[in-house]
Amino acid sequence: QAFFKSVMNAAPSSPTKRHTKISVIGAGNVGMAIAQTILTQDLTDELVLVDAIPDKLRGEMLDLQHAAAFLPRTRIQASTDYSVTAGSDLCIVTAGARQIHGESRLNLLQRNVTLFQKIIPPLVRYSPDTILLIVSNPVDVLTYVAWKLSGFPSNRVIGSGTNLDSSRFRFLIADHLDVNAQDVQAFIVGEHGDSSVALWSSISVGGVPVLSFLEKQEITYEKEMLESIHKEVTESAYEVISLKGYTSWAIGYSVANLARSILRDQRRVHPVSVLAKGFYDIDGEVFLSLPAQLGRGGILGVTNVHFTEEEKHRLMNSATTILQVQNQLTI
Numbered sequence: 001q002a003f004f005k006s007v008m009n010a011a012p013s014s015p016t017k018r019h020t021k022i023s024v025i026g027a028g029n030v031g032m033a034i035a036q037t038i039l040t041q042d043l044t045d046e047l048v049l050v051d052a053i054p055d056k057l058r059g060e061m062l063d064l065q066h067a068a069a070f071l072p073r074t075r076i077q078a079s080t081d082y083s084v085t086a087g088s089d090l091c092i093v094t095a096g097a098r099q100i101h102g103e104s105r106l107n108l109l110q111r112n113v114t115l116f117q118k119i120i121p122p123l124v125r126y127s128p129d130t131i132l133l134i135v136s137n138p139v140d141v142l143t144y145v146a147w148k149l150s151g152f153p154s155n156r157v158i159g160s161g162t163n164l165d166s167s168r169f170r171f172l173i174a175d176h177l178d179v180n181a182q183d184v185q186a187f188i189v190g191e192h193g194d195s196s197v198a199l200w201s202s203i204s205v206g207g208v209p210v211l212s213f214l215e216k217q218e219i220t221y222e223k224e225m226l227e228s229i230h231k232e233v234t235e236s237a238y239e240v241i242s243l244k245g246y247t248s249w250a251i252g253y254s255v256a257n258l259a260r261s262i263l264r265d266q267r268r269v270h271p272v273s274v275l276a277k278g279f280y281d282i283d284g285e286v287f288l289s290l291p292a293q294l295g296r297g298g299i300l301g302v303t304n305v306h307f308t309e310e311e312k313h314r315l316m317n318s319a320t321t322i323l324q325v326q327n328q329l330t331i
């Protein structure tokens with residue numbers, strides 16, 4: 001029998017709310033942290049998990065479904081068959097091969113390119129209008145690979161880039177100054193990881209730029225303090241790896257934050273990996289992180305932020321290095 005008596009003239013569920021579907025490819029440490037955060041924050045109507053290992057995939061799906069009593073209603077599916085991703089608004093790619101002990105980064109990269117050759121075409125085939133958000137490392141090169149394999153316009157291919165680097169940077173600055181990290185704005189740009197570039201002019205606390213209004217000697221101290229904090233961003237990543245073997249929670253929250261800006265058309269500015277060709281004298285087809293506005297159409301624009309000559313030089317170096325790596329790939 002009906003559980004509820006039908007109510008006369010009950011309004012249909014709001015016809016205006018757009019149905020959203022997110023697919024997460026790779027149900028590992030990172031993919032599951034992203035999936036869990038998306039569910040907790042009620043970011044989608046449908047969540048799909050794809051992986052190459054069927055038992056792990058079904059186990060993760062059942063375990064998340066069993067939390068339904070504590071979560072906003074979300075349809076959760078999982079399959080090794082990419083048809084389950086059909087009609088996705090956003091596809092988040094975290095699939096990656098694990099580094100074999102002693103394996104070169106280039107060899108690992110080529111193995112990940114081979115993985116992408118199997119992952120990207122079916123995602124595109126089943127969701128031709130989707131936005132691709134790449135997390136797998138090396139993320140800047142793999143975002144370029146996804147763009148090439150997808151044939152999508154570059155505004156619909158985004159790399160998480162230095163989004164995690166910047167959020168760690170914001171935490172460390174906030175911790176140093178004993179303020180709330182949400183009141184710290186700071187952009188790390190360029191290449192994700194060890195060679196990233198901290199944009200000093202972008203750092204502000206409670207809307208007050210850190211380096212302005214300081215006397216010259218104070219600026220020197222502040223810059224040395226910020227340089228050491230920037231170095232600690234990388235050191236803390238390696239520390240987490242050495243302590244727990246992987247990272248998950250920070251990348252989970254940072255990527256879910258990108259998904260929110262995209263799917264809710266927030267038009268917020270995030271440091272993410274975009275096709276940098278044409279910006280700051282970069283003329284190669286290379287993806288690097290720049291402060292970019294995110295919305296329902298993906299990358300809506302790239303901010304015209306001021307770079308010092310040194311920052312431009314370091315960005316150019318990263319572009320050259322990445323282009324050299326890309327030229328050695330078979331895509």
Ligand SMILES: NC(=O)c1ccc[n+]([C@@H]2O[C@H](COP(=O)([O-])OP(=O)(O)OC[C@H]3O[C@@H](n4cnc5c(N)ncnc54)[C@H](O)[C@@H]3O)[C@@H](O)[C@H]2O)c1
Pocket residue numbers: 025026027028029030031050051052053094095096097098115118119135136137138139160161164165192246247251
């Ligand atoms: N960009 C960043 O800031 C950032 C941060 C942390 C980790 N990462 C990267 O995220 C990636 C995943 O990290 P992890 O800790 O989750 O690794 P993991 O090994 O736990 O998960 C990777 C998953 O990919 C799956 N997979 C492999 N081949 C596949 C295929 N063909 N189709 C679908 N799934 C496939 C594996 O089965 C595994 O479950 C790594 O490349 C890592 O470097 C990036």
Ligand SMILES: O=C1C[C@](c2ccsc2)(c2cccc(Nc3ccc(F)cc3)n2)NC(=O)[C@H]1Sc1ccccc1Cl
Pocket residue numbers: 096099105108137138164165168192193194233234235237238240241245246247
């Ligand atoms: O990019 C990663 C992947 C990594 C990591 C940690 C130290 S070096 C890389 C991570 C976690 C688990 C697996 C892997 N594998 C992997 C790493 C690099 C690569 F090129 C391919 C695979 N990486 N974990 C992380 O938190 C991030 S963020 C980070 C890493 C270095 C400097 C600065 C930052 Cl903010």
